[in-house]
Amino acid sequence: MSSTRAARSSTRRSWPGSPGRQRSQALATEWNTDMATLLMVESWLHSTGLCLPPIIRRLGHEYILFTKDPALYPPISPGEPHPVIRDAREIVVVDTNDDDATCAAASALAGKRRIDGVLTTCDYYLATVATLARLLELPGAPPDVMRLATQKHLVRAALDGAGLPNPAFAVAADWHDARAAAARIGTPLIAKPVDLNAGTAVERICDEAGLKDAFWGVNSAERNTRGQPLRRLLLMEERLEGEEVSVEALTFKGLTTIIGITDKSLTAPPACVESGHMFPARLSPDIARQVETFAVDALDAIGFTHGLSHIEVMITADGPRIVEINPRQGGGYIFDLVHLVTGIHPLEMLVDLALGQMPALDSRVNAASLDRVAAGDGGQRMAGSVEGATTGLPGSAAVFFVMSPRDGVVSHVSGVERLDADPRVHRWALPTPATARRPRDNDAYLGHVLTVDPAGDGARVRAEELVAALRLHFADGETTPPLIAP
Structure with a gap:
C-alpha cells in the first residue's frame, strides 16, 4: 500500500543571514535550485536510520554526514554499506559529542557550500541539531527547548509549571533521597533515567529491593550508547493506569497539526517494553479530542515551536496524562504505519521542516476539527488534525x-x-x-x-x-x- 506524495513547491523559504545563504546568489549558476543540501548529524542504525537516507535522495536532495566515527554504521549485509554511509554526498569526521568542535566544523562547511537545513533521527543529537541550526540561522527549534525536551525531569517540572495535571514525581542523585521520594510517591511507581531513550531502564518498582536495583543501575551508568556522559539521575513517577497511546504531531511556526494517534501494547512488568503499535488508535471522538488537546497543551508547556513530536499519553480515569514527550518522529516503525494509512510520510515531513517548509498535507488536514488558542500571549495554536486519522479513516x-x-x-x-x-x-x-x-x-x-x-x-x-x-x-x-x- 502506498500513495503518491503531492507535488512539492520548488520555492524554499529564505532564512537570511546564514553563511550559506549569503552566497546563494553568487553560487546560483552552480546549484540546482530544486536541490537542497542538508547537514545530517549522526543517525540511528535501524528503523529511521535505514529509511531516511533514500527518502532524502528520492526527494531530490542530498546530505553531508557529521559523525564521530563512520564505523558506527556497519554494512547492512556483506558488500552493502549502511544507507547513512552509502547515500551521503560527503562524510565529515568530527567529535559530534563536542558542541564546540561540531559548531566549528559546521561553520567551516558553510563557508564552502550552501547548507539548507540540519537534521538527525537520533535523540541524542537533537539539541546539537538545534544549536547548529541557530548558529547557521537555519530553521529549527530553540536549543534551550530541545535541551529541556530531552531531559525527562525537566519536562515534568515544565508541565507542573504550566499547571497541567501531572503525576507525582521526584528526581534523585542520592540513594537516601531516592528512598525518601519513593516513600512519598508510594508504590508501585515507575523509575527511569532522565536522559536515555528506547525504554532503556524503565522499571515498575514495587518494593525497596526493586528501587535499589533501579537506582544503582542508573547511578552506575556513566555514558549512553553514543559515548555521551549521563546525568545519573533517577526519575521516579507515580504509576499511571489506563490505556497508553501516542500522539504524532508536527509543529511549524508555533502551529501544531495532529497527524494521528497510535495505540500501543507493552510487555509485562517489571520492564515496560513496547511490544507493538497500531495506527490509528480506535478512540471515541470525544476521547481523541481530549488527548489531542492535552498533547498540544504539553507542547506549549515546554515551549515547542518547530518540529515533529511523539507524545506518549495515558488515558486515565481522570483524563489524559503525559507519559513522555519525545521531540522527534515516532520510532518503532510508527512512521511506516502513518504512511500506509494516510499517505503522509513523517520522514518527508522531517526533511520539509528542516528546510523551513510546512509539510504538504493536502486535503487530509481538517483545520476545523479542533482550532483553539491557548490562553495567554504566544500560546500554542492547534492548526488541525489529519482528517480521519484518529477516528474515521478506514483501514x-x-x-x-x-x-x-x-x-x-x-x-x-x-x-x-x-x-x-x-x-x-x-x-x-x-x-x-x-x-x-x-x-x-x-x-x-x-x-x-x-x-x-x-x-x-x-x-x-x-x-x-x-x-x-x-x-x-x-x-x-x-x-x-x-x-x-x-
Missing part, C-alpha cells in the same frame, strides 16, 4: 515485535512461510542467527511483522496472531513461541 496498519522469553542464541525461526503467504503482511524481518535476551528495552527486538487491514481495524490482531504462531529455535535445542504481551 489500519500495525507492527508487532518478535521478542524472546529467554536468553540464548536463536538459530532459526519456523512458521515464516505463513508470513509470506498472508496478503495482509506488508513486511517482515527476522534475521537469524541472533542473540536473544529477555526484554528490558527496545534493543531486545529480534524482528518485526508489519500488517495492514485496508478496510478495518484488524491489523493489530492479525500481527499478534502471526507472531504468536512463530517458533524460536535455540542453539541449545529448545523451541519456544515468542513473547506475547499480556
